[in-house]
Amino acid sequence: MMKKLLACALFAIASCTIVSAQNKGEMYVGGILGVSTSSFSADETSTSQTYFRIAPxxxxxxxxxxxxxxSLGYSIAPLEGRTTHTVTIGPNVAYYVxxxxxxxxxxxxGLGFAYASFDGVSGVGLDSEFKFGAFEYRHSAKWSLSLNLMSLDYTTLSFSGENATSNDVAFQLGINPTVGFKFYF
Incomplete structure (x- = not known):
């Protein structure tokens, strides 16, 4: 029984080739959409928040x-009674396996420029992201769906009008997944 199971597993692995259909010169347009919610309850207090992100x-x-x-990204996030709007723009590099x-x-x-504002206060800085849990399902030669489950993000912002700097490090492990699509041409 164990030999049959091992033989089936080896056959399945051997049938998955390690070559790619993404060829030099190919281009795509697409984007991602991310929505997440969080809630907190303690004693007789409870709060919930919904975060939204879109990035063509x-x-x-x-x-x-x-x-x-x-990519050019926009996100909106409520935090402690304030709504924060963030815009990011920058290049990225990816390798397909x-x-x-x-x-x-x-x-x-990816590494890029970040701008954030809330309650009339704005800040500029850098945004970086390393997606190490990203997958793509190539439905056809022209269309694909992407899913990012794990990433390491780092953003640093300096706010104008205040002597404050905000550093934000987030490690996402399936908690805030993003789903995207791509049209290849």
Whole structure:
């Protein structure tokens, strides 16, 4: 029984090739959408918050499996009675590894400019992200769906009009997934 199970597992692994359909010169337009909620209850107090993020993007394959791109992101987040609006823009680089037929593992790193505002106070700074839990399902030659489950984000902002700096480090582990789509041409 164990030999049959091992043989089936080896056959399944061997049938998944490690070549990619992302070819040099191929381009795409697409974007991601992220929505998450959180709630907190203690004693007789409870709060809940909903975060929203949208980021259109463009990508170009400079080599087979290697993509450079850029995105423009917007997010809105309530925090302690304030609503924070954040805009990010910047380049990113990703490498595609075919896991199985139509499924790719796509680690990505990006660095960009960030702008945030709340209650009339605004800040500028840097935003960086390393997506190490990103996958893409290539539904057809033209369309795909992407899913990011794990990423490490770092943002630093300096606010105008105040002597304050905000540093935000977030490690996402399936808590705030983002879903996206891509149209290849």
């Amino acid at each position: 993007e463009f990508g170009y394959f400079v080599r087979d499996n290697l993509r450079v791109g850029g 075919k896991v199985c037929d139509r499924i790719y593992y796509v680690p990505e790193i």
